[in-house]
């Protein structure tokens with residue numbers, strides 16, 4: 001949730017996308033991880049959705065940001081941030097506005113590229129794995145805990161969003177920006 005992090009992730013996504021070879025899936029497998037991270041990094045501190053009309057405090061360096069309509073709302077930060085409490089100090093963050101537009105654009109490009117077929121397959125496999133894991137967990141309840149289970153639980157909780165959902169989220173941002181009057 002800071003602008004530098006978002007920019008770096010975005011650049012990594014672009015680099016992976018621009019240098020990938022469609023007939024060699026190993027060249028774009030990084031996208032499956034990078035895209036959810038990028039989407040996560042563009043999350044509003046109040047509503048937890050991809051930020052719309054991003055605003056951040058001009059008086060601090062904490063780099064927290066919220067949607068224009070979420071300004072002054074309760075932030076879901078843990079621990080809470082003592083720096084950006086003054087909602088009046090929030091102004092439109094032009095850098096982030098552009099970054100969200102870029103995110104939206106790259107989602108659209110990926111969605112219309114041959115990579116999308118691989119993404120759909122990847123999501124399906126991941127879903128199957130998660131279901132297997134879920135039934136495994138139920139069975140395990142009565143059995144002894146196997147090693148490595150804890151790690152799986154954590155990783156699936158962090159990025160519980162599929163890559164396809166990230167792309168849909170991204171392209172829906174095209175139409176959401178409030179027109180400048």
Ligand SMILES: [Zn+2]
Pocket residue numbers: 044045046047048049051052066067069070
């Ligand atoms: Zn918001």
Ligand SMILES: [Zn+2]
Pocket residue numbers: 060062063064081082083084
């Ligand atoms: Zn802050």
